[in-house]
Each structure stands twice: as structure tokens, then as C-alpha cells.
Amino acid sequence: xxxxxxxxxxxxxLVSLIEDDRQCAAMLTKALTGESSFRxxxxxxxxxxxxxxxxxRPPHVALVDLHLPGMGGxxxxxxxxxxxxxxxxxxxxxxxxxxxxxxxxxxGAVGYMLKTTEVDSVIDAVRVARSGGSPxxxxxxxxxxxxxxxxxxNADNALDKLSAREREVLESLxxxxxxxxxxxxxxxSEDTVRTYVRRTYQKLQVTSRTEAVVKLLRR
Numbered sequence: 001x002x003x004x005x006x007x008x009x010x011x012x013x014l015v016s017l018i019e020d021d022r023q024c025a026a027m028l029t030k031a032l033t034g035e036s037s038f039r040x041x042x043x044x045x046x047x048x049x050x051x052x053x054x055x056x057r058p059p060h061v062a063l064v065d066l067h068l069p070g071m072g073g074x075x076x077x078x079x080x081x082x083x084x085x086x087x088x089x090x091x092x093x094x095x096x097x098x099x100x101x102x103x104x105x106x107x108g109a110v111g112y113m114l115k116t117t118e119v120d121s122v123i124d125a126v127r128v129a130r131s132g133g134s135p136x137x138x139x140x141x142x143x144x145x146x147x148x149x150x151x152x153x154n155a156d157n158a159l160d161k162l163s164a165r166e167r168e169v170l171e172s173l174x175x176x177x178x179x180x181x182x183x184x185x186x187x188x189s190e191d192t193v194r195t196y197v198r199r200t201y202q203k204l205q206v207t208s209r210t211e212a213v214v215k216l217l218r219r
Contacts, residue, residue, distance in 0.1 A: 012039040013130045016059040018076060019092065020045045020068050024115060028063065031119045038126070045069075047076035058084050061129045063122070064109070066093040066100055074100070074107050081108025081208060085197070086179060088129035092122070101143060108208040111135040132176025134210075159215065161203045169196040174213045 015038055019025040025043055032038045041059050044050040047068050054062065062080070066073035077089045090111035091104045101112055111129050113122055114137040125135035136144065162170065165186075172182045179197075183190045206212045 012037055013061060013126060014039050014041050014059040015126055016041045016050070016054055016062045017043040018047060018050045018054075018062060018064040018068065018073065019043065020065060021115075024065075024092070027119055028122065031123050032126075035123070038123075047071035047073065050076060051079060054080060055083055058087050061088045061090060061126045063090050063092050063126070066091055066104065067095070074103050077104065077109050078107035078207070085194075085209070090125055090129050090135060096137075096140060096143075098143060101140060105210045105214075106208060108210065110210065112140045113137050114140065132178060134176075158204045162200060166196050166200045166203070169193060170200050170212055170216055173197070173209050174216050 015032055017025055017028055017040070019028070025045075029040060029043060032040045041057055042053060044053065045068075048070055050062075051071075064073045064077055068076065073091065073093075077091075080087065081089055085108075088111070089109045090113060091109045092113055092115055093100065094115045096112075096114055104112060111125055111134050113125050113135065117137050121137075128135040159167070159170075168186070169182060172185065177185070179190050179193045183193045186193070200212060201207060204212055204215050206215065
């Protein structure tokens with residue numbers, strides 16, 4: 001992973017790492033601390049450490065290795081995203097496979113990057129995730145596209161159970177809006193948005209933004 005170029009922003013993107021590979025963590029730390037547009041809040045070597053400390057100082061974006069000692073990255077993302085829906089979790093992995101890819105997305109990850117990707121691209125992925133996008137390495141994106149091209153029998157009609165406002169919130173989530181932005185558009189409080197999101201998840205029988213958006217896109 002070669003180094004990245006500096007970009008200056010008034011409000012830095014807060015980032016945390018959950019990575020046990022010292023070399024990978026060191027390269028990402030150097031890249032993130034070398035730019036004024038980022039602020040590295042913490043670097044954790046285990047999921048257990050992150051579960052304790054990260055909720056106390058949540059970042060905007062968390063880069064998470066899938067293969068951690070003890071609890072794995074997917075389980076870690078699932079627990080943290082349930083508590084911190086505003087945090088964008090981006091997977092870092094050396095060994096991509098379809099099962100891990102879709103399990104990670106179902107757990108709440110918004111992006112999926114390979115460790116073979118140049119560090120510039122990983123840093124760009126942080127920016128994309130912060131802006132509400134879903135960054136993915138090229139080969140990973142192709143896997144996702146192929147998945148949606150596969151025929152799906154018995155289309156899910158759970159969306160018909162949503163109220164007009166719940167559907168509006170879901171479409172806003174699909175467009176990458178954060179809770180605060182949805183609240184401003186709908187002229188309601190963030191707590192009200194959270195209530196709509198919780199009801200939507202219950203009706204769709206999902207546990208994350210990604211799963212809910214997938215159901216909307218399959219319609």
C-alpha cells in the first residue's frame with residue numbers, strides 16, 4: 001500500500017482502526033495521520049477492545065479487519081452497528097469470499113475493501129463512506145452486481161407493509177442520507193427517524209441499513 005496525498009478539510013473525518021496486522025495498521029495510521037482531513041481516534045488490535053472503547057468515542061468511519069483474534073470482524077461490526085448506526089463500518093480483508101462479503105454487508109458494513117488495494121484507494125473509501133456511499137474494491141463490486149442480476153423467485157412483498165413515511169425514510173437511507181439529514185428533510189427529530197428505522201427493520205425482518213436497502217432495490 002503506497003502512501004497517499006494530503007487533502008485539507010476544515011472538519012476532519014474521525015476514523016478508528018480495528019486491525020491486528022501491525023504492518024497494515026502502521027501503513028493506514030501513517031496515511032491517516034499524514035492528512036489534516038482525517039483524525040485517527042484509536043487503533044484496536046481485537047474486537048473485544050473495540051467493543052469496550054469505541055462506543056465511548058465513536059468515529060465517523062471504522063476500518064475493520066475480518067480476521068481478528070478472538071471475536072471476528074463480522075460479529076464485531078454487527079454488535080457495534082446495532083449500538084452506533086451513525087458509524088460507517090468498512091471491511092478490510094485479505095481473503096475475499098462470497099459468504100464473508102454478504103455476511104459482512106448483512107451485519108451492517110457499508111463497504112468492503114481488499115488489503116491488496118493501494119492505500120490511496122482505502123483512504124478514498126473512508127471519504128466515500130463518510131459521505132454516505134458504499135466503497136468497494138473493483139472485484140468486490142462486480143460480485144455484488146452479479147448477485148443482483150441473479151433471478152430471485154417469490155419477490156418479497158414486505159415493503160407493502162411499510163407506511164408512506166417509513167418508505168420515505170427507507171428511500172432516504174438508500175440514497176445515503178444520515179439520520180440527521182433525514183430528520184432535516186422530514187422536519188422531525190433524529191429520535192423520530194430512529195423510531196421509523198426501527199419499525200422498518202422489524203417489518204422487513206432485517207437488522208441493518210444494508211439489508212433494508214437490498215430489499216428495496218430488489219423490488
